[in-house]
Amino acid sequence: MRQRVSIAMALAHRPDIIIADEPTTALDVTVQAQVLKQMNALRKSHNTALLFITHDFAVVSQICDRVIVMYGGRIVESGETRDVIEKPLHPYTRMLMQCIPVLGEPERKLNAIPGQPPRIDKPLAGCAFAPRCPRAAGRCHDEQPRLAERPDLRSVRCFYPLGEA
Numbered sequence: 001m002r003q004r005v006s007i008a009m010a011l012a013h014r015p016d017i018i019i020a021d022e023p024t025t026a027l028d029v030t031v032q033a034q035v036l037k038q039m040n041a042l043r044k045s046h047n048t049a050l051l052f053i054t055h056d057f058a059v060v061s062q063i064c065d066r067v068i069v070m071y072g073g074r075i076v077e078s079g080e081t082r083d084v085i086e087k088p089l090h091p092y093t094r095m096l097m098q099c100i101p102v103l104g105e106p107e108r109k110l111n112a113i114p115g116q117p118p119r120i121d122k123p124l125a126g127c128a129f130a131p132r133c134p135r136a137a138g139r140c141h142d143e144q145p146r147l148a149e150r151p152d153l154r155s156v157r158c159f160y161p162l163g164e165a
Contacts, residue, residue: 003027007035011042017049024059036063057100061085069093072118072128075147079154089156089163091133127158135160 007023020039024032040063043050052064060067060081068078069090077090088094098111115132118124127133130140140159147157 004031004035007039011039014042014046015048017051018043019051019053021053022055023052024054024056032059039063057085057096069096073120074128074157075155076129076157077155079152083152083154087163089154089161090129090158091135091162092129094162135162 003023003026007020010018010020018039023039024035027035036059039050042048050063052060054060064081066079067081067084069076069084069088069092071090071092077084077088077093079089084093085097088097092113095111095113099113101110102108113132118128118131124130124141126139126141126143127136127145130136133140135158137160143159145157145159147155149155
């Protein structure tokens with residue numbers, strides 16, 4: 001109930017921006033849907049920016065116009081939500097999408113991402129995802145890729161993005 005009250009109090013002030021960090025965690029599906037519907041309606045009617053922090057791509061696909069995917073504390077991909085979900089450029093994003101169950105496809109294999117997340121107390125010289133990445137080559141372990149802006153208004157931090165040789 002405190003979670004619901006906190007969300008209501010934040011929305012009642014008609015803020016210019018709402019930063020919502022996992023706002024629907026631990027809510028039942030019905031209440032979650034109501035909260036998301038209300039947040040989205042208020043966002044649109046009051047022209048409020050919404051920074052929605054979550055691990056739930058089902059929620060992302062419902063409420064977000066743009067998405068930023070992070071790994072190891074760095075942005076690895078950004079773009080319009082539909083583009084990022086349907087045509088990921090970064091291997092981590094694609095592997096995340098492969099971990100999501102699809103309703104009506106009970107036989108679909110859910111692929112876990114092998115390995116362990118990076119340790120924050122021992123940062124790697126190269127790409128933080130390199131030890132878990134099937135596309136990683138020598139330079140991925142030695143150099144930090146930069147976040148490359150693309151003409152299609154997407155960004156990716158990868159030496160070997162998906163869809164490229």
